[in-house]
Amino acid sequence: MSTHHTSSDITTTNPAGTPERFNDPGIPEHRSRMADRDPKAAKRAERQVVVLFVISILGTIGMLVAYFAIQPDGTTAGTRNSNLALGLGLFLSLMGIGLAAVHWAKTLMSDHERSEERHDQRSPDEVRVAAVTALKDGAEDSGIARRGVLKGAVVTALGLFPLTIAVPLIGSVGNDWDVSKFRHTMWKKGTRLATDPAGRPIKASDVTIGSVVHVVPDAPEEERRTHHWITEKAKSVVLIVRLDPADLKEAEDRKDWSYNGIVAYSKICTHVGCPVALYEQQTHHLLCPCHQSTFDVADGAKVVFGPAKRPLPQLPITVDDEGYLIAQDDFNEPVGPSYWERLK
Structure with missing residues (x-):
């Protein structure tokens, strides 16, 4: 069955080839969240997101400490303990960022559904300006600008995480690469x-x-x-x-x-x-x-x-x-x- 969208209705073709028309149902009614209705709930959600980012930060720091402090000593147990510590730190670092991003999006960021009519790929200049404005409005709507603690947590977590990859990579430069x-x-x-x-x-x-x-x-x-x-x-x-x-x-x-x-x-x-x-x-x-x-x-x-x-x-x-x-x-x-x- 093929479907053709217009601004006010939808036309479909049934198996017999006869066009059928019915009204576009539009976007479902928006359901507000607790954080949208209650400032205390919004603040609580913000603290939860900050805690998750802090977990990521602590995981990154723990992984770096483990990399330098728990070195394999040539035994199976030593290698196991080192890998366990590195893996746990990396897990917390990634998990914290992932859960924080999801929780932030579900509780604090705008969840209003919007639709736009299709148009040429290259929009007119006035539309492009409007799109930039919409992006700025979206950033404002997310609350990142007025939530200093949250902004600091996300910047710190995202800034530290690359060290979990860079430090072991740089540290391996001096390792034994004798392929013989x-x-x-x-x-x-x-x-x-x-x-x-x-x-x-x-x-x-x-x-x-x-x-x-x-x-x-x-x-x-x-x-x-x-x-x-x-x-x-x-x-x-x-x-x-x-x-x-x-x-x-x-x-x-x-x-x-x-x-x-x-x-x-x-x-x-x-x-x-x-x-x-x-x-x-x-x-x-x-x-x-x-x-x-x-x-x-x-x-x-x-x-x-x-x-x-x-x-x-x-x-x-x-x-x-x-x-x-x-x-x-x-x-x-x-x-x-x-x-x-x-x-x-």
Whole structure:
């Protein structure tokens, strides 16, 4: 159904194509608010808005204090506490501004509905002057000019909030930006493969054809509790699969990277870094649940579907004298998605 507006009526076209005309109902009758009728209510609403802006100010100050006073100390608990303090301060800063703006608009600013007839995009000069006048009248109607405390609160809150972004950004300039760290993981020659999260070293005989095991570098329990090991683990998680050796399609330079059909690949998707963990035994396909990138484990973990552009990096493995699976070396390329200065 099409509708055509005029200044006094509305014309519609019904399904039969016959025009129908009825009177424009106009703008509904305005309902005044408590703050419009009672000066005390208006003053109370103003104080509430000021309090919300003050909460924002305190949140910004708290976030800046937390940034300098609660520094991560290298432990998981220290990092958690620092992030919690920063997040809480930023939350209060943003929440205060948002709630104050909404409450101000709903209780103090003009809520009269107005309508104007459509006209050319470029209005006549006298109309433009009238529009500027209307904007000034609107500012006057909002009460910002005569509410000094409210004006001070909003200016302070909006002026301080950018510091929550600028200070951490400036503070990060001196941080360690050595991207070569992305090229290496905890895997090295002789490191045993251990189940995740139990940390139990795994033997080749424990892995049956068709089974999938999530593994990490073997380390003492005390080390696995450290913040450094936990953060490095994020790059080092590996998924091992055992196939029938006859099903493997291995490049000539990688024929010794597997052991009796057992292959090991990075668990980090090369698209955006999600964990690749869904294995389809019949097709030998690994699926990333985030964006459905699919890799063929039997053929070098090459991409067979989805947005990923590179195969999963392979970890060369073998066994030690006791039959435990061990790494021959680190990955031959960086794991995960692309980043600056990556050569391949």
